[in-house]
Amino acid sequence: MGREVIQYEEAKELYSIASAIIGYDLLKVCLEGPVEALNRTEVCQMAVFVTSVAALMKLREERPVVSKHMLAPFHLHTVHPFYH
Numbered sequence: 491m492g493r494e495v496i497q498y499e500e501a502k503e504l505y506s507i508a509s510a511i512i513g514y515d516l517l518k519v520c521l522e523g524p525v526e527a528l529n530r531t532e533v534c535q536m537a538v539f540v541t542s543v544a545a546l547m548k549l550r551e552e553r554p555v556v557s558k559h560m561l562a563p564f565h566l567h568t569v570h571p572f573y574h
Contacts (some may be wrong), residue, residue, distance in 0.1 A: 493521060504540060520541060
C-alpha cells in the first residue's frame with residue numbers, strides 16, 4: 491500500500507509526519523508489512539487515511555484540474571493543509 495505515491499516528495503513528507511506522530515514507520519509497514527500489523531484496526535485506518543491523502547497529492551501533481559473535483563469525499567480541514 492502506498493508504493494505508487496512514494497516517488498512524490500510531498501507524499502514522503504506526509505508519511506514522515508504521520509510516523510512521527512504515531513511513533514512507528516508507517517511507510518515501512520505499508521510497504522513491507524507484516525500483514526498482521528496492517529490487519530490491526532489502529533494501523534490499517536492510519537495507513538488507508540495517509541495513503542489516500544498521498545494519492546490526492548499525486549493526483550494534484552499529475553492532473554491539477556481533475557484533482558480539485560476529487561476533494562469532495564474529504565473533509566476540508568483534512569485536505570486543506572496539503573492542498574495549496
